[in-house]
Amino acid sequence: MAETAQERIKAVGGQLTRAERQLADVILENYPMSGLGSITRLAEKAGVSSPTVARMVQKLGFSGFPEFQEALRDELEAQISNPIAKHESWSEAAPQGHILNRFTDAVMSNIRQTLAHADPAEFDAVTALLADSTRAVFVAGGRITHALAEYLHMHLHVIRPRVQLIRTTNNAWPHDLLDLEAGDVVILFDVRRYENTTLKLAEIAAQRGARIVLFTDQWQSPIARHATASFNCRIEAPSAWDSTVAMQLMSETLIAAVQERAWEQTRERMKTLEEIFDATRIFRKFV
Structure with a gap:
């Protein structure tokens, strides 16, 4: 592309x-x-x-x-473009071959192009922000990307304290901003057919002095004008739906980087969590 x-x-x-x-x-x-x-x-x-x-x-x-x-x-x-229009476009131009190969080729191309345009210095700066436990972290996504937001939230919550998930799919999300302070970090996921609720959240957070980290597509959500850092990820695929694989890759890499930077704190939190798991017997043990 x-x-x-x-x-x-x-x-x-x-x-x-x-x-x-x-x-x-x-x-x-x-x-x-x-x-x-x-x-x-x-x-x-x-x-x-x-x-x-x-x-x-x-x-x-x-x-x-x-x-x-x-x-x-x-x-x-x-x-x-809406999902029907995207599917018709791919149907006309898609190469021959099985969908497994065609889809994988598209996703691999997305990953290569996403990484080619990623700024290592910007990535490291975001890592430092998220590893700083004096800053609270808020994470939110949209209609589709809320799943990515929940995944990132769960891992960051284990790595460090004061991490909160904002559910923009209901009308209670303004309550989640009550504890937002200047210097806190707000991570937002927003891809094409950009969502007004997520944009409004970004505007309010920016007005209150938050540092906004944006995961978006190659066309870039309007949230970018409020963002401290933006990760522009390629999302097109031979489907009526966009692919979020490249975005998930960037998210998981960020998780690994923050965990490494804050390992002493993370290790203690993981140890405590495992003790709680043992007490609740949530997971089966085979030894």
Whole structure:
């Protein structure tokens, strides 16, 4: 799958002039909608000249502004496509072969592209935030991604104290923000057909000084403008449903990294938990 325009902007960030960086910030602020107006309007909004816009889109690998806008329109269409539309698209273009192979090929490609665009420094910074037990951690997902949020919450809760799951699928989630303090960490999962409830949660958390960590797709949830860090994971697959395998991989890698960084504390918590399990006889023992 080709890079999104957003990924291209980030990839060439170090090659941009001051005016081009100013333009890039404006484009990314409300991406991709910000780039769908006229070249003159975009230039005025960024406080640069129209030739500056033309030069930058060429640096991104586009022949000109019309091709750049066409790419943005294609991305917007992909963001809002519903499951039926996605299935019809794959049915027309899917390669021959068994679904096991086709689906696995797509997922492996998602993983490779997700890791290719991952920033190790950003990942390490998030690890440090989550290993800092002076900060409370709140985790939330959406209609589909709540399962990923619950998985991450369960593991972080074993690793360190003060980890809370926010269930945005009911109307009680505002109660969960009562104890949120400045400097706490809010981890959010949000993929295309982005959810208003999760966005509102992010807005409130940001206003209260929280550090927001976002797991999203390659088109990027609007929550990104409030986020301290964003993990953009590829999600397309030959199915009416998106694949969250790459997102789960990033999540599990983060679990491993936080556990390693906070191992002394984690080991004691795991030991205590195992003692509780033994007392309750929840699990069978074979020896």
